[in-house]
Amino acid sequence: MFLKSLSLVNYKNFDSASFDFDSKINCLVGHNGVGKTNVLDSIYHLSFGKSYFNPITSQNINHDADFFVIEGSLQKNDREVHILVSARRGNKKIIKRNNKPYEKFSEHIGFIPVVMISPGDRDLILEGSETRRKFIDGVISQSDQLYLNSLIHYNKVVAQRNALLKFFAANTKFDRDTLEIYNGQMAEAGNLLFSRRKAFLKEFIPIFNTRYAEITNGKENVSIDYKSRLFEKPIGELLEENLQKDMVLQYTSVGVHKDDLSFEIEGHPIKKFGSQGQQKSFLIALKLAQFDFIKNINKANPILLLDDIFDKLDEQRVSHIVALVAQNELGQIFISDTHADRTEKVVKESNQSYKIFKL
Structure with missing residues (x-):
């Protein structure tokens, strides 16, 4: 299973943004405050129907907007699946799988297994x-x-x-x-x-x-x-x-x-x-x-989200984690960091495909 693409509208600091991801390693790099963590959080939101950092739905809507939409396309069990999470101020949140709304959000939990590692842990x-x-x-x-x-x-x-x-x-x-x-x-x-x-x-x-x-x-x-x-x-x-x-x-x-x-x-x-x-x-x-x-x-790899991972571990430890991808112990990884060169050096050592997104 892996996340192929992601689209954000009015989510946190983003007015509009779209990403096409690599099936193995994806690096989000840029200065503090540009929204690297928010991209990772939107992926978590697709999985759990709520933010990892702020479970109050209305506070994840861009300040200048009345709603947000997160859309993701996944490859799962050789099939493409489309997930949409949307919320409007004063209205109930909606989660859809392949355009069909869930009656209970709890039915969605576990469909996209995700693990987040963040300094807030x-x-x-x-x-x-x-x-x-x-x-x-x-x-x-x-x-x-x-x-x-x-x-x-x-x-x-x-x-x-x-x-x-x-x-x-x-x-x-x-x-x-x-x-x-x-x-x-x-x-x-x-x-x-x-x-x-x-x-x-x-x-x-x-x-x-x-x-x-x-x-x-x-x-x-x-x-x-x-x-x-x-x-x-x-x-x-x-x-x-x-x-x-x-x-x-x-x-x-x-x-x-x-x-x-x-x-x-x-x-x-x-x-x-x-x-x-x-x-x-x-x-x-x-x-x-x-x-x-x-x-x-x-019996499948969860998506691993590594938020500001170099704040938690030295380069050698991060290299060890990324190397697990090469051994097929890990599946798709998303890494956020402020230093593009440092991140690229580590992911290159894994000899796996990767993409770097500069925000």
């Missing part, structure tokens, strides 16, 4: 648990429709339960029957999510360890640990035990929506004890493991 280490949960959910959802549907349902039920808790507090009332309905729905969906996350991490962590060892030549020991209260007790028991607390807080304080990942180096949190270089290597390994996992499940 540092948030996975520095920010709170929600960022790491989104990472797990994003990887699993690209290949597991049941997981994605259960996640959507679970989050909806948590929001409904939270609204009920607020209603109890505002009206000094308590409705056990309605609460039990939400508890039951949370338990059913939550147990499935917990089970799938455990299974995913059992397969994912060894892949991650291998990738980290490749990047660092096996210099340090790193680990990923799954943190969930469901290891202690079933979700139903946790909800019952924490009911009084939830009544006071007016929100649901336990469940898989509170799960987290612990990232460690030599037995200590990498957030506090890892150098910038170690953190960068950890993140690259995390994303390459994501690539490997999706590839293993789908």
